[in-house]
Structures are given as structure tokens and as C-alpha cells.
Amino acid sequence: MARNLLDRIFGEASAVAIDIGSTSIKLMECRSDGDRVVVSRMGMGPTPPGALLNGAVVDALIVGEVIRDLLRSTGSNARLALSAVTDPSLVATRIQVPRRDDASLDKAMPFEARSHVPFGAEEGQLTWQVLNPRDTSPQMEVLLVAARNEAIDGRLQALEAAGLTPVVMDAVQFALLRSQVYASPDPRLFERTVLLLHIGTAFTEMAVVWRGCFAFPRIVPIAGAGMDQALAAAFSVDVEEARRIKETRAAAAGLEELHLLPEEQQQAAQAISPVLDEIVRDTQTSLNFLASSFQMAGGEAGADEVIVSGGVSRLPRLAEYLQARLHTPVRIFDVFRDTRLEAPDYDPSFLADMSPYLSVVAGLALRESMAGGAYPMVGVPESQPLPVTPA
Numbered sequence: 001m002a003r004n005l006l007d008r009i010f011g012e013a014s015a016v017a018i019d020i021g022s023t024s025i026k027l028m029e030c031r032s033d034g035d036r037v038v039v040s041r042m043g044m045g046p047t048p049p050g051a052l053l054n055g056a057v058v059d060a061l062i063v064g065e066v067i068r069d070l071l072r073s074t075g076s077n078a079r080l081a082l083s084a085v086t087d088p089s090l091v092a093t094r095i096q097v098p099r100r101d102d103a104s105l106d107k108a109m110p111f112e113a114r115s116h117v118p119f120g121a122e123e124g125q126l127t128w129q130v131l132n133p134r135d136t137s138p139q140m141e142v143l144l145v146a147a148r149n150e151a152i153d154g155r156l157q158a159l160e161a162a163g164l165t166p167v168v169m170d171a172v173q174f175a176l177l178r179s180q181v182y183a184s185p186d187p188r189l190f191e192r193t194v195l196l197l198h199i200g201t202a203f204t205e206m207a208v209v210w211r212g213c214f215a216f217p218r219i220v221p222i223a224g225a226g227m228d229q230a231l232a233a234a235f236s237v238d239v240e241e242a243r244r245i246k247e248t249r250a251a252a253a254g255l256e257e258l259h260l261l262p263e264e265q266q267q268a269a270q271a272i273s274p275v276l277d278e279i280v281r282d283t284q285t286s287l288n289f290l291a292s293s294f295q296m297a298g299g300e301a302g303a304d305e306v307i308v309s310g311g312v313s314r315l316p317r318l319a320e321y322l323q324a325r326l327h328t329p330v331r332i333f334d335v336f337r338d339t340r341l342e343a344p345d346y347d348p349s350f351l352a353d354m355s356p357y358l359s360v361v362a363g364l365a366l367r368e369s370m371a372g373g374a375y376p377m378v379g380v381p382e383s384q385p386l387p388v389t390p391a
């Protein structure tokens, strides 16, 4: 609704996807070309130190400047923006409510939400989407989403400071779902249970997807920055230098695997291994929860696959490391190999370098082209009920 209206106001409106991260800000615009979705603009700029704190934008003006530079350098004249929120308190949960019409659902949801949302109504924003609107069963399956203002507001202000009008604030998890599952050319993904594991700087974000349906999220505050701290301590250097070491001389290996690495990678690998193990433990917790809740419902066990993205997915040997510990097949996601997104105007080696960073921004940009911009706020397609509603 809102978008159609805005389209009319602005005439030839096009929306640009902006992913504001702790280390870098990513921009993407796509266009549909028959069955193909083609990247028309793409760029990435460094986030100034201190502009984000624990995933929240604390200096909107400076982030706005980076976004403005990106718009300029990519030649974008978009005035509308789609972005995604990273919030460790994010609620994205499927609930069942008695079937009712839209107006009475709008009245009921703030009350229904109270038992699911750990913060007060004035501290955050709430939205929802009916997942089975065509169903006539007495219960409705509703995806309830809530995020705190402190995670949302700074992002909105940064986009506005860049001269953009935010029209969609998605959750990172739904952007990942779109790029990694819905945009996949492989229909088998819709028969499988997958865990999307996105390892950035401040956060590791997970989304469990059961046969194409969003099941539950998990967000943990341990990712690339934790590795930088471990490396800074091990090498007695500052975090900037530690990050350079991580990006150029580290790999994923436990003690028993260190001998497999070239000597210059061994010390860094040893330093970051406890951080990786924490990520493994949190991922395992999600996998265990999935297995136990689905087994209780008499369904299938566990995940068929873990799909990894985010800047840390560039770490050498990461897939092997995770696979050996999670006992589940692990694959590193590549936006330009594993989706229907095409980028014929870009150099393949540039695409290979950029791909690990782009899964969120691509999921936002795809939202436009996949549904002609018609998705409601949450942006998850209609789906069937899960075998259980995860608590």
C-alpha cells in the first residue's frame, strides 16, 4: 500500500537497498529483465570507526555521508530506500491466533504480542503478517516481528541524512531468507531444513528455514570483532592491525588441525579458534532446538544443511571446521553462483571478492524485483504452518 502510494507521488520511483554494517555499508539496486534479475548498481564503503555500537547506528550523520558517497559513486538517483535492522532483541516468531478479519487482528496483535516481546510497546516497533491468509481453518498462523527503537531509529536517521526516504525496514533474517532460499535456482531447498548462518562483525545471525518457511531466528553478539580482540591480545597489536591479520593470515583450525596450515597461519588460527567455537556452540544450540522440537512433533530431525555468509565466511577452511563440529553439511554461500541474481556488467574477480558481504543487501534488493515491490512490511511469502510453533 505505502509503496504504491509513494510510487505515485515520486513518479519514476526506484528504491535502493542499503545494508548498514559495523565494518561496511553495502548498496545494491536490481532490475528485472524477463525472468532474470540483474544487478544494476552495487557498491560498498567503510563504516567510520565508532559510527555503530553493538549493531546500532550512533552517528547517523557520518553514516549518512558514507551512504551519500555510495549513491554518488554508483550513479544511483534513487530516493527511496530499503534497509534491514540488526537487533539482538529481535522477535520474529510464529504464533497462532483465532481467525479474525484484518481490523480486529490489528486491534488484537498488540495484546497478543505482550507475552512474546521482551520490551515495552513504547521501546520498540511491532509488525506482523498472516502466513496463511487463504486458509479457512479456525486458527491463523501469524509471523510476529518486533525490534527495539534503538536498533531502528539510527538507521532511519542515517538514510534520511543521505537524502533517502526509508520505505521498508526489514529484518536481516528475512533478507537472508530471500537471497539464500527464495532466489535460489535449486528447488530442492524447498524440501529441506536449512540453517542460514551469517557471520558479520558485531553479530552472528541465524535463521532456521523449514521447507522454505521461516521457523525461528537466533542472534548472538559474537563474530568478526571478537576474533579481532583475540588476535590483538595474542599478537599484542591494536584491533585495526588484528583485523588485518585475521583477513590475511588466519584460517579456521582446531589444535589437532593446525599442522594442516602453512606456518604463517597457525598462530592466528589458534587465537581465533575459541571465538569460532563459541559460534559453533550457539549454532549447535539452534540445531538441537530444531531437532528436539521437530522430533517431539513426530517430524524429521535436524537440519539438512548449514549455509554460511557474511564477511567472516571468507576465512579459509571455515566450512570444513564447522562441518566437522556440527556434523551437518556446511556450504559457503555465493550470491552470484547460488541465486538467480546476475551481474553481467561486473568483473568476475570483483564479484568473487564482494559476494561474501552481499547476502543481506541482495535479499533487500531482491525484495523489489521478486514481488514487484508488493511485499508487505515483513515480506515473507505465504507459507504452511510448521509441524510445531517453536517457543
Ligand SMILES: Nc1ncnc2c1ncn2[C@@H]1O[C@H](COP(=O)(O)OP(=O)(O)OP(=O)(O)O)[C@@H](O)[C@H]1O
Residues within 6 Å of the ligand: 020, 021, 022, 023, 024, 025, 055, 086, 199, 200, 201, 202, 203, 204, 223, 224, 225, 243, 246, 247, 248, 250, 310, 311, 312, 313, 314, 315, 316, 356, 357
Ligand atoms: N578473509 C577474512 N577472514 C576472516 N574474516 C574476514 C575476512 N575478510 C573479511 N572478514 C571480516 O568480515 C567482517 C565484515 O563482514 P560483514 O560486512 O558481513 O559485517 P558487517 O555487516 O559490517 O557487520 P555487522 O552486520 O555485524 O554489523 C569483518 O569483521 C571483517 O574483518
Ligand SMILES: [Mg+2]
Residues within 6 Å of the ligand: 019, 020, 021, 022, 200, 201, 360
Ligand atoms: Mg552485516
